[in-house]
Amino acid sequence: MESTWKAISDDNRRQILLLLKKKEMTPTEIAQHFKFSQPAVSSHLRILKSSDLIKEKKVGKNRIYSLNPEKTYEMMQFFANVWGYNLKSLKELLENEQ
Amino acid sequence: MNDLTIKQEIIIDASIQKVFRAITDADQLTQWFPDVTILEPKEGGDVQFTFLKDKSDKSDKHLHKLDKDYHVVGKIKKIIPNKELSYTWKHKDLPDFPETIVSWQLERLDENKTKLILTHTGFTNKDKKEYDSHTEGWSWFIRRLQNYVTKGDNR
Numbered sequence: 001m002e003s004t005w006k007a008i009s010d011d012n013r014r015q016i017l018l019l020l021k022k023k024e025m026t027p028t029e030i031a032q033h034f035k036f037s038q039p040a041v042s043s044h045l046r047i048l049k050s051s052d053l054i055k056e057k058k059v060g061k062n063r064i065y066s067l068n069p070e071k072t073y074e075m076m077q078f079f080a081n082v083w084g085y086n087l088k089s090l091k092e093l094l095e096n097e098q
Numbered sequence: 099m100n101d102l103t104i105k106q107e108i109i110i111d112a113s114i115q116k117v118f119r120a121i122t123d124a125d126q127l128t129q130w131f132p133d134v135t136i137l138e139p140k141e142g143g144d145v146q147f148t149f150l151k152d153k154s155d156k157s158d159k160h161l162h163k164l165d166k167d168y169h170v171v172g173k174i175k176k177i178i179p180n181k182e183l184s185y186t187w188k189h190k191d192l193p194d195f196p197e198t199i200v201s202w203q204l205e206r207l208d209e210n211k212t213k214l215i216l217t218h219t220g221f222t223n224k225d226k227k228e229y230d231s232h233t234e235g236w237s238w239f240i241r242r243l244q245n246y247v248t249k250g251d252n253r
Contacts, residue, residue, distance in 0.1 A: 011125075012136075014125060015124065015128070015135060018134050019133070019134045019148065021133070022133070022150050022151075022152070033134055033146070033148050033169070034136065034146065035136065035144055035146060
């Protein structure tokens with residue numbers, strides 16, 4: 001499994017995470033937002049998936065990617081710790097968002 | 099045909115270095131400007147901004163609602179650290195959108211005060227609609243930039 005911190009060390013991979021924040025997407029849809037090729041997108045997605053930052057599901061022939069909130073939340077917890085904050089549980093956080 | 103130019107000025111209570119970073123660093127740009135950003139900070143470098151239509155309604159009154167996703171593409175024309183940045187600005191999905199240029203000029207007023215002048219040129223009378231929507235858009239985003247840089251708040 002890839003380290004999450006290594007996975008987000010790449011500028012483009014951070015932008016992919018931001019792209020997925022509002023909706024799940026196929027690799028083709030993701031590639032449209034960037035200048036890189038489909039294989040490059042696939043390679044970024046593979047790394048993000050292996051670090052658990054995104055989830056993959058298969059619908060027919062398509063693979064669809066979405067954010068994994070639990071993993072991104074873990075990263076937030078790290079920085080909360082650095083700042084000396086105590087974050088609410090993810091469940092509470094998501095409920096408050098609604 | 100008369101050219102239409104958008105020109106907006108704002109004084110920001112932050113150092114010129116801080117403001118320059120906020121307009122050139124992709125991670126910082128996504129805090130107040132597009133949702134997804136590619137910006138290669140060198141002359142001829144690529145610029146790609148994605149503004150996503152907001153699907154979630156998070157009761158954020160400050161959110162600027164978009165009717166659809168917008169994709170802006172461009173190339174950096176000029177980049178002088180802590181002084182100036184300009185790039186071409188074209189909407190990928192609006193074929194009639196003119197070739198326009200966005201330029202950011204920074205002037206140091208004192209250590210923690212920076213004057214920012216934004217100009218967007220290239221619109222003509224026939225682009226009045228785009229000109230108006232961009233004028234409105236820029237005043238919105240410039241206020242967000244000011245809040246982001248001074249308060250770390252992107253509202």
